Amino acid sequence: MTGPGAAGEVVLELRDLHAHLSTRWGVVRAVDGVSLTLREGETLGLVGESGCGKTMTALSILRLLPRPAGRIVRGQILLEGEDLTAKSAREMRRVRGRRIAMILQDPQTSLNPVFTIGNQLVEAFRVHLVEGLRALRRRAEEALRQVRVAAPAQRLRDYPHQMSGGMKQRVVGAIAIAGSPRVLIADEPTTALDVTIQLQYLTLLREIQARTRLAMLFITHDFGIVARMCDRVAVMYAGRIVESGPMRDLFAAPRHPYTQALMAAVPKMGARPERLVAIDGQPPALQRLPPGCRFAERCRYTDDRCRREYPPTFTVGPAHEAACWRVEPSAPRP
Amino acid sequence: MLLLVILALIVFALARVTGNPADLLLREDATQEDRAHLLKALGLDRPTHEQLLVFLGGALRGDLGQSIRYRKPAVEVFFERLPNTLTLVPLALFGAVVMAIPLGMSAAVYRGTLLDRAANAVAVLGIATPSFWLGIVLIYVFSITLGWLPSARMGSPAHYVLPAITLGAFLVAGMTRLVRSSVLEVLDSEFVKLARLKGVSEVTVLWKHCLRNAMIPVVTLFGVFFALLVTGAIVTETVFAWPGVGRLTYEAVIFRDYPLLQAIILLKAVIVLGVNLAVDILYAYLDPRVRYA
Amino acid sequence: MARLEEGLSVGVVAGEALAGIDEASDARGRGALARLPWIPTLIIVALVVAAAGAPLIAPHSPTEQSLPDKLLPPAWQEGGNAKYLLGTDVLGRDVLSRLLYGARVSLTVAAAALLAGGAVGLAVGILSGYVGGRIDSVLMRIVDATLTFPTILIALLLAVSLGQGLRTMVLAIALILWARFARIVRGEVLTVKGRDFVALAQVRGCSHARIMGVHILPNVMNTFMVLLSLHIGFVILVEASLSFLGAGIPPPTPSWGQMVSDGRSHIASAWWLSFPPGVAILLIVLAFNLFGDWLRDWLDPRLRQQV
Numbered sequence: 029m030t031g032p033g034a035a036g037e038v039v040l041e042l043r044d045l046h047a048h049l050s051t052r053w054g055v056v057r058a059v060d061g062v063s064l065t066l067r068e069g070e071t072l073g074l075v076g077e078s079g080c081g082k083t084m085t086a087l088s089i090l091r092l093l094p095r096p097a098g099r100i101v102r103g104q105i106l107l108e109g110e111d112l113t114a115k116s117a118r119e120m121r122r123v124r125g126r127r128i129a130m131i132l133q134d135p136q137t138s139l140n141p142v143f144t145i146g147n148q149l150v151e152a153f154r155v156h157l158v159e160g161l162r163a164l165r166r167r168a169e170e171a172l173r174q175v176r177v178a179a180p181a182q183r184l185r186d187y188p189h190q191m192s193g194g195m196k197q198r199v200v201g202a203i204a205i206a207g208s209p210r211v212l213i214a215d216e217p218t219t220a221l222d223v224t225i226q227l228q229y230l231t232l233l234r235e236i237q238a239r240t241r242l243a244m245l246f247i248t249h250d251f252g253i254v255a256r257m258c259d260r261v262a263v264m265y266a267g268r269i270v271e272s273g274p275m276r277d278l279f280a281a282p283r284h285p286y287t288q289a290l291m292a293a294v295p296k297m298g299a300r301p302e303r304l305v306a307i308d309g310q311p312p313a314l315q316r317l318p319p320g321c322r323f324a325e326r327c328r329y330t331d332d333r334c335r336r337e338y339p340p341t342f343t344v345g346p347a348h349e350a351a352c353w354r355v356e357p358s359a360p361r362p
Numbered sequence: 363m364l365l366l367v368i369l370a371l372i373v374f375a376l377a378r379v380t381g382n383p384a385d386l387l388l389r390e391d392a393t394q395e396d397r398a399h400l401l402k403a404l405g406l407d408r409p410t411h412e413q414l415l416v417f418l419g420g421a422l423r424g425d426l427g428q429s430i431r432y433r434k435p436a437v438e439v440f441f442e443r444l445p446n447t448l449t450l451v452p453l454a455l456f457g458a459v460v461m462a463i464p465l466g467m468s469a470a471v472y473r474g475t476l477l478d479r480a481a482n483a484v485a486v487l488g489i490a491t492p493s494f495w496l497g498i499v500l501i502y503v504f505s506i507t508l509g510w511l512p513s514a515r516m517g518s519p520a521h522y523v524l525p526a527i528t529l530g531a532f533l534v535a536g537m538t539r540l541v542r543s544s545v546l547e548v549l550d551s552e553f554v555k556l557a558r559l560k561g562v563s564e565v566t567v568l569w570k571h572c573l574r575n576a577m578i579p580v581v582t583l584f585g586v587f588f589a590l591l592v593t594g595a596i597v598t599e600t601v602f603a604w605p606g607v608g609r610l611t612y613e614a615v616i617f618r619d620y621p622l623l624q625a626i627i628l629l630k631a632v633i634v635l636g637v638n639l640a641v642d643i644l645y646a647y648l649d650p651r652v653r654y655a
Numbered sequence: 656m657a658r659l660e661e662g663l664s665v666g667v668v669a670g671e672a673l674a675g676i677d678e679a680s681d682a683r684g685r686g687a688l689a690r691l692p693w694i695p696t697l698i699i700v701a702l703v704v705a706a707a708g709a710p711l712i713a714p715h716s717p718t719e720q721s722l723p724d725k726l727l728p729p730a731w732q733e734g735g736n737a738k739y740l741l742g743t744d745v746l747g748r749d750v751l752s753r754l755l756y757g758a759r760v761s762l763t764v765a766a767a768a769l770l771a772g773g774a775v776g777l778a779v780g781i782l783s784g785y786v787g788g789r790i791d792s793v794l795m796r797i798v799d800a801t802l803t804f805p806t807i808l809i810a811l812l813l814a815v816s817l818g819q820g821l822r823t824m825v826l827a828i829a830l831i832l833w834a835r836f837a838r839i840v841r842g843e844v845l846t847v848k849g850r851d852f853v854a855l856a857q858v859r860g861c862s863h864a865r866i867m868g869v870h871i872l873p874n875v876m877n878t879f880m881v882l883l884s885l886h887i888g889f890v891i892l893v894e895a896s897l898s899f900l901g902a903g904i905p906p907p908t909p910s911w912g913q914m915v916s917d918g919r920s921h922i923a924s925a926w927w928l929s930f931p932p933g934v935a936i937l938l939i940v941l942a943f944n945l946f947g948d949w950l951r952d953w954l955d956p957r958l959r960q961q962v
Contacts, residue, residue: 090559139553495933498933611811
């Protein structure tokens with residue numbers, strides 16, 4: 029169950045993006061040379077463990093890195109051909125919400141507790157449209173209806189704490205699409221929701237995508253969601269993309285040892301109960317990165333070259349790439 | 363309510379402890395007889411527990427005794443002077459808020475810069491400055507040297523300026539720091555991030571989303587601030603010879619006018635409690651989460 | 656559909672198995688001792704030296720009157736006399752000497768009040784926090800009642816009733832101080848109480864007194880130290896205010912607040928009477944506050960929220 033039709037033209041492209049954070053323990057290279065493309069109507073999943081740079085990548089795209097510590101040091105972000113890194117603050121403000129939107133992880137904190145839902149929705153519309161209050165309220169009501177919130181007119185008057193988590197997240201979704209963006213970045217939008225609600229929400233997102241043909245960058249650490257939502261997947265580790273390709277291909281034949289380990293760690297239903305497989309060790313600290321492959325410490329195929337030199341990205345299949353020295357011969361699968 | 367009763371008891375006890383006013387009111391050559399006579403008139407010759415009962419009984423009826431010095435019901439004396447203080451205190455509070463918000467917000471937004479450092483310096487200085495000295499310095503500069511503002515007593519609006527500044531000074535300091543840390547915290551929150559993601563202008567993010575949330579901890583402390591100002595007024599009113607309740611307190615202590623003193627302390631407590639209640643209501647308005655609890 | 660739901664729940668488990676361990680971020684970044692805030696420290700040292708060494712440093716006796724020399728301006732002004740660096744007051748007493756001796760008063764009151772109030776506050780806080788239950792409720796009610804009392808007022812009342820003097824002042828201030836300390840220490844004790852080593856000690860059969868003294872006490876010392884240093888300024892200000900209002904140490908012993916008050920009537924002509932003592936108060940309180948802030952940050956940044 030993947031994309032609703034052929035993916036269209038490239039809407040968003042990241043070219044060798046580098047973003048650094050200055051912390052008291054040193055400069056953290058949070059995004060360390062990330063390149064990816066996003067097409068109209070397509071969902072790209074960005075997968076990886078906590079701290080690998082997924083959220084930082086998203087924030088970099090929107091130029092919302094924490095100031096003054098964070099900054100983009102190299103690379104380009106091309107939105108429909110325009111380089112976002114070259115835009116002024118004011119121009120970026122116009123991009124946000126209207127051309128690129130984002131959904132955050134925790135619905136409990138995403139909404140301002142002291143204002144009504146209606147107030148916050150209307151605000152989202154007002155940023156992009158010049159209309160009277162009544163017209164804006166009607167739009168807000170319609171938006172709530174589109175995200176399947178019951179009794180939208182009454183809901184407009186509610187405060188966030190009067191709503192459930194799932195409903196709040198729908199409101200956040202409504203706010204996101206208020207400006208009719210071309211790109212939607214969803215940063216683990218269902219992680220904080222109940223499992224039963226998660227499916228509904230994902231279905232909703234897919235619906236919205238089908239309707240509007242927007243390009244979605246879906247950040248998650250959950251492979252089940254990847255299977256459900258994503259057309260293509262990019263696996264991130266320690267600030268870099270280590271493997272990317274069509275979802276089916278990646279699942280069927282992961283080539284990078286990290287991806288393989290991730291897949292192996294997913295317990296299989298119906299199989300005999302065994303110990304859960306986890307990956308030993310931890311990712312390297314992002315302010316003290318080793319010269320070679322960053323997964324070398326935890327990888328079972330490591331050799332000297334892996335530790336010395338960072339592997340280039342090899343093509344391992346149609347639109348399928350992996351950055352590993354061992355990719356030439358087929359890597360053994362579990 | 364319990365608090366008030368305890369307060370009344372403590373006040374009564376303390377007032378008794380402050381020595382006998384009779385001694386102050388009597389002339390040098392008064393005889394023992396004169397003394398006894400005076401004590402009787404003041405009701406001080408009765409045993410202590412009787413005095414207490416009289417006091418409590420009266421309190422319930424709204425009668426807190428007769429001021430020894432003024433020879434009028436204490437309550438009356440208090441309420442005569444109260445308006446003078448009640449115009450000064452809110453003015454100082456309001457002034458403090460008006461100054462603290464921009465200062466605190468700028469300090470938070472421009473964190474780490476010179477502006478932040480300067481605001482912090484002002485705050486730190488404000489807390490350390492003794493208010494009586496500040497008052498005197500202000501009088502010296504603005505009243506004596508420059509002749510712009512009057513230095514004592516009430517009168518025109520101009521008379522309010524120096525006392526209000528003196529009274530509010532240390533409050534501005536504390537409040538600025540509070541606003542700053544509160545704003546910093548709010549600026550970090552997810553909903554501010556979302557607002558920015560929506561494309562909302564930075565000005566709106568600050569003054570709409572941020573301020574409302576940041577003010578909540580400040581407003582909760584309004585009751586405390588009010589109480590602080592009321593006590594601070596004791597010194598400030600003395601410095602500026604302001605005919606308010608603060609100076610009345612001071613005089614009552616010096617002259618051992620304990621009916622008056624008792625009345626003042628109790629009534630002040632009632633007022634402070636009342637203000638706290640009002641603050642709770644204001645807080646519910648600001649933070650809808652509290653309303654539906 | 657079933658397969659996909661299965662995929663979802665499996666995914667969740669996988670996600671949990673993979674959820675990364677946080678980056679090494681345990682460093683608390685404690686500043687080195689070399690980062691001692693020098694200026695405040697120097698000022699404090701100067702104060703202590705002035706107070707302790709006043710009899711040696713002061714050019715004159717603070718109470719020695721010299722009426723022909725009254726109201727002389729500071730030495731650098733016209734009419735000033737090098738003998739009286741900061742001028743003289745209305746009774747011909749040397750302002751500088753009085754200033755130095757005034758430091759003694761401020762320090763003594765501060766030290767005594769903090770010790771007394773602090774000790775009681777610490778004890779009550781530990782007791783209340785550790786024992787909990789009824790005792791805790793009652794004690795905290797008393798603390799609340801005390802806290803609602805305006806500081807100056809109590810001090811005034813006591814000063815006037817028990818007679819002015821050092822003892823009364825210390826008593827008055829200590830009475831207010833203990834409540835503040837008790838409340839915060841109690842909060843800290845509640846946190847410490849929940850820690851494992853306390854439970855272990857109880858299991859081992861330690862007496863409550865022992866637990867309080869040996870286990871709880873050392874762990875709240877940090878907070879206590881910070882509280883002490885942060886309140887020195889407060890105490891000095893209260894003492895000064897009381898002296899200003901005439902309820903402090905009786906003359907002829909000089910105290911800064913009183914000097915400001917005395918100089919008030921001559922403010923137009925003799926600024927040097929009120930100005931220097933006020934500046935002294937300002938500097939000292941400032942120094943102690945800054946020092947206290949530094950101490951708090953150094954010992955435990957966590958406290959920033961509470962105190």
